[in-house]
Amino acid sequence: xxxxxxxxxxxxxxxxxxxxxxxxxxxxxxxxxxxxxxxxxxxxxxxxxxxxxxxxxxxxxxxxxxxxxxxxxxxxxxxxxxxxxxxxxxxxxxxxxxxxxxxxxxxxxxxxxxxxxxxxxxxxxxxxxxxxxxxxxxxxxxxxxxxxxxxxxxxxxxxxxxxxxxxxxxxxxxxxxxxxxxxxxxxxxxxxxxxxxxxxxxxxxxxxxxxxxxxxxxxxxxxxxxxxxxxxxxxxxxxxxxxxxxxxxxxxxxxxxxxxxxxxxxxxxxxxxxxxxxxxxxxxxxxxxxxxxxxxxxxxxxxxxxxxxxxxxxxxxxxxxxxxxxxxxxxx
Amino acid sequence: xxxxxxxxxxxxxxxxxxxxxxxxxxxxxxxxxxxxxxxxxxxxxxxxxxxxxxxxxxxxxxxxxxxxxxxxxxxxxxxxxxxxxxxxxxxxxxxxxxxxxxxxxxxxxxxxxxxxxxxxxxxxxxxxxxxxxxxxxxxxxxxxxxxxxxxxxxxxxxxxxxxxxxxxxxxxxxxxxxxxxxxxxxxxxxxxxxxxxxxxxxxxxxxxxxxxxxxxxxxxxxxxxxxxxxxxxxxxxxxxxxxxxxxxxxxxxxxxxxx
Ligand SMILES: Nc1ncnc2c1ncn2[C@@H]1O[C@H](COP(=O)(O)OP(=O)(O)O)[C@@H](O)[C@H]1O
Ligand SMILES: [Mg+2]
Numbered sequence: 001x002x003x004x005x006x007x008x009x010x011x012x013x014x015x016x017x018x019x020x021x022x023x024x025x026x027x028x029x030x031x032x033x034x035x036x037x038x039x040x041x042x043x044x045x046x047x048x049x050x051x052x053x054x055x056x057x058x059x060x061x062x063x064x065x066x067x068x069x070x071x072x073x074x075x076x077x078x079x080x081x082x083x084x085x086x087x088x089x090x091x092x093x094x095x096x097x098x099x100x101x102x103x104x105x106x107x108x109x110x111x112x113x114x115x116x117x118x119x120x121x122x123x124x125x126x127x128x129x130x131x132x133x134x135x136x137x138x139x140x141x142x143x144x145x146x147x148x149x150x151x152x153x154x155x156x157x158x159x160x161x162x163x164x165x166x167x168x169x170x171x172x173x174x175x176x177x178x179x180x181x182x183x184x185x186x187x188x189x190x191x192x193x194x195x196x197x198x199x200x201x202x203x204x205x206x207x208x209x210x211x212x213x214x215x216x217x218x219x220x221x222x223x224x225x226x227x228x229x230x231x232x233x234x235x236x237x238x239x240x241x242x243x244x245x246x247x248x249x250x251x252x253x254x255x256x257x258x259x260x261x262x263x264x265x266x267x268x269x270x271x272x273x274x275x276x277x278x279x280x281x282x283x284x285x286x287x288x289x290x291x292x293x294x295x296x297x298x299x300x301x302x303x304x305x306x307x308x309x310x311x312x313x314x315x316x317x318x319x320x321x322x323x324x325x326x327x328x329x330x331x332x
Numbered sequence: 333x334x335x336x337x338x339x340x341x342x343x344x345x346x347x348x349x350x351x352x353x354x355x356x357x358x359x360x361x362x363x364x365x366x367x368x369x370x371x372x373x374x375x376x377x378x379x380x381x382x383x384x385x386x387x388x389x390x391x392x393x394x395x396x397x398x399x400x401x402x403x404x405x406x407x408x409x410x411x412x413x414x415x416x417x418x419x420x421x422x423x424x425x426x427x428x429x430x431x432x433x434x435x436x437x438x439x440x441x442x443x444x445x446x447x448x449x450x451x452x453x454x455x456x457x458x459x460x461x462x463x464x465x466x467x468x469x470x471x472x473x474x475x476x477x478x479x480x481x482x483x484x485x486x487x488x489x490x491x492x493x494x495x496x497x498x499x500x501x502x503x504x505x506x507x508x509x510x511x512x513x514x515x516x517x518x519x520x521x522x523x524x525x526x527x528x529x530x531x532x533x534x535x536x537x538x539x540x541x542x543x544x545x546x547x548x549x550x551x552x553x554x555x556x557x558x559x560x561x562x563x564x565x566x567x568x569x570x571x572x573x574x575x576x577x578x579x580x581x582x583x584x585x586x587x588x589x590x591x
Contacts (some may be wrong), residue, residue, distance in 0.1 A: 124390075214427040218491070220388055222441040222498065223417025232444050236431035 061308075068302035071295055078295060089281070089303050091269030096280040096307065098273075099185055099260065100253035103192035108246050110193075111200030118201075119208035120230060131205060138198035146262025149191035154182030154263060157190075161274040172271040179276045183265040186273040188280070191259050196249035203245035207238040240322040247318035251311050257282040281307045334361040334532040335401045335418075335501040337382060342396035343561075344377050344386060351377045353561035355396075357551060364528050366543035366570065367536045369553035370585070374562025375536045376424075378553070379504050382534065383419035384412040400501065417441070420495035422505040426487035428479035428494070435475040437490055438462060441498035457497055465493035466523050485516020492523065496531070503527065505535040509542065521546050540586065544574050552582045 072085050081088060114134060118127045161178040169175030178184075211234045219229040235242075266279035266287065285300050292300055337359040344352040352374035359365050367375040380386040381394050384405060397404045405415045428437045438458045442449060449457075458475065462468040467489040471482070479490050488508055495503055505524075509517040524546045527533060537543050543550055550573040555562045566579045577583045 212427075214423065214425060215429060217385065217388065217423065218427040218429065219440075219444060221383065221385055221416055221421040221423075222444055222494065223413050224444040225413050228444045228446070232429060232440065236429065239431070 064301060064305040064308065067298055068305045069298075071298035071302045074295060074298075079299065080295075085299060085302060088299065089306055092279055092281045092284050092303060093306060093310070094269055095185060095278040096254055096282070097310070098278075099189040099192060099280055100250055102186065102189035102273075103196055103253040104246060104250050106190065106193040107196045107200055107249060111197050111245075111249075112204050112242065114197075115201045115204035115208055116230065116234075118205050120226065120234065131202070134198050134201045134205075136198075137194070138202070142195065142256060142258040143262070145191055145195055146259040149187060149259060149263035150183055153191060154184070154187040156182070157187055158182040161186075164274055173273045175272055176275075177272075178274045179265075181265065181276075183263055184272075184274050184276065185264065185278040188260045188263045189273075191263050192253045192256055195256065195259060196252050199249045199252060200245045203248070204238065204242060207241040207245075208234055211237045243318055243321050247314060250314055254307065254311055254314070255282055257286045261286040334530060336361050336399075337502060337532065337534070338397075338399040339378075339381075340397040340399070342378070342381065342394065342398060344374065344381055345393045345395070346377075346389070347391040350561040352381075352553075353563055355564045357564060357567055359532060359534060359549070361532045362528060362530070363548040364524060364533045364535065364546050366547035366550045367534065367553060368538075368540060368543050368550060368585070369562070369565075370555065371538075372558070372562070373553040373555040375553055376506050377562070378564075379506055379534060379536055380421075382502070382504055383421055384415045385421060387412065417445070417498060418500050419502045419504060420498065420500035422488070422491050422495055422503065422508045424507045425511050426484055426491050428482075428487050428490050430478065430480040432479060433476045434471050434479045434482070434490060437479040438493050438497050440494055461493040461497040462490075464496050464527070465489045466519060466526075467493055483516070485512045485519060488512060488516065488520060489523065492520070492527075496527070500531065502532045502534070505533065507536050507538060510538060517542070540574070544570055550574070552577070552579075552585060554581055554585070 071079065074085065076082055076084055076087075079085065079088070114130070118131050118134075122130065158178075158180060161182065161184070164174040165176065165178035215233040215237065216229055219232040224232060260280050261283040264279060264283055265276050266283060267277035269279075270277040281303050285304055289297070289300055337357075339355045339357045342352070342355040343350060344355075355378060367379065369375055377386065381398060386392050386394060394406060396406070398406055400415070400418065404410070405412075428434075429440060432440060435454075435458050436443065438461050439454055442457070459468060459472075462471060467486060470486060471490075479487065482490060488511070492503075492508075509520050512520065521542065524533060524535065528548075535543075535546065547570045549568065550570045551567040552565045552573065553562050554565045566573065566577055566582045568578070573582060574586060577586060
């Protein structure tokens with residue numbers, strides 16, 4: 001191997017057979033064995049960690065599938081209900097998805113708005129404390145959210161539900177009657193919204209703060225107002241990140257157990273969001289798992305597997321959305 | 333369409349730090365004025381007061397008057413957003429919007445301000461501006477590709493096209509060629525010569541050959557020491573500044589005898 005080649009590709013070299021270049025300072029061997037050992041050690045550790053993660057994931061998936069199959073293939077008689085497994089899990093999927101979507105629909109504009117306020121509008125003295133308070137919301141345990149939702153927030157919403165069922169009950173989601181405890185799917189969804197709010201807010205805030213000054217100033221120098229500058233420079237820069245933040249929030253909402261289990265007084269699927277009824281997969285598992293045996297336990301595990309698949313699909317979709325904008329992301 | 337600029341006793345601050353002090357200068361319409369001087373003497377700072385971009389930075393303030401024709405842009409009640417759409421700016425590093433296509437970058441000034449236009453008009457403005465920036469032939473077949481895919485010199489000319497698309501009165505340029513190769517630099521310099529017919533141009537440059545090539549008049553700024561405010565030392569015809577300056581420190585700087 002020639003000298004120039006050796007030097008040109010020194011970083012990529014893994015063998016230690018080549019000679020040091022002639023102009024190497026005396027006493028400083030370019031063939032740095034200890035450094036190379038460090039590199040190898042680190043790449044070994046990373047590889048091992050990667051493999052462990054894959055093995056654990058595969059193990060979890062294998063466990064879920066193995067224990068879920070009996071319930072999925074069982075007949076209604078074996079399950080001791082009048083539908084197959086799919087008839088059982090369908091309403092739960094609907095409840096989970098509806099609650100999470102409402103949560104995201106509420107939390108996204110609020111979270112993005114607060115993040116923008118902190119990053120681009122609020123004076124520094126106000127921005128920082130507000131940021132801390134939002135971050136603190138993330139530190140509250142979900143049991144506390146559940147208890148608050150069931151006892152305080154739900155009760156506070158009852159008058160609103162009463163109004164909705166009185167005036168808008170021609171819309172199926174607001175009728176025909178309303179819950180008098182407020183422990184409904186809509187309450188659960190709103191509690192979930194509060195819980196995912198800090199995720200969306202703090203991720204978006206970090207993103208917005210990282211908008212290159214270069215592009216903000218480009219917009220301002222063209223005669224943009226602050227809001228126009230945000231539309232031209234901040235949002236396009238943060239677009240992929242906002243999608244990821246929303247997906248993370250959606251994942252959290254879909255998988256949230258404790259809060260929903262405490263808030264919701266579960267029942268069969270109904271269209272109404274403000275009357276008793278409906279349930280979600282995590283709440284169903286949390287409420288039923290400790291007393292479940294045999295085929296019932298298998299049924300709950302299968303429900304968990306369905307949730308796993310839903311979150312996976314959501315994540316893949318999010319990646320596809322992000323990849324579509326790659327050319328225009330500013331990364332090039 | 334182009335306007336004169338006049339600064340009267342202009343002081344520029346970053347918080348309590350006086351960065352530029354007591355500038356008095358009158359720049360005629362349809363001329364090219366070069367700002368030269370050592371690093372840190374306040375060329376960029378002063379330039380950014382001319383379109384009220386200075387105050388975008390936290391705690392940055394300006395005292396004194398800056399007249400665009402006869403209108404003081406720092407008078408109370410003047411909307412900085414309106415000032416900026418009349419006084420365009422090209423930055424040191426090319427900064428096309430990375431998420432926008434070449435066409436949308438050119439039209440950004442209209443889109444930002446919510447101005448709607450038909451396709452024919454948009455095409456006409458795009459073509460006129462890109463031709464004005466000597467970029468049309470290079471990009472006419474890929475107007476829908478991202479602007480960030482162009483070379484540095486092309487990106488800078490795209491930024492110039494974006495600036496002239498909205499037909500400002502004045503164009504400010506802060507070392508527009510410092511990130512460019514010599515060929516692109518020549519392209520931009522030629523362009524400045526052409527733009528002079530329609531616009532008042534102020535260009536900050538570190539390159540004295542460039543100043544003498546492109547400008548009609550040259551302003552020399554200097555600073556007495558770190559922490560001291562920058563000042564306008566001499567402002568005269570470029571030929572005069574480079575052949576027979578009337579202030580000693582200008583001559584020292586021009587001849588490279590500067591400390
Ligand atoms: N954003 C800023 N905040 C505080 N001081 C600044 C800022 N930008 C520039 N300065 C200071 O203002 C002075 C002039 O800087 P600048 O206008 O960038 O000089 P030039 O463009 O001539 O090199 C320098 O002392 C510099 O440190
Ligand atoms: Mg500068």
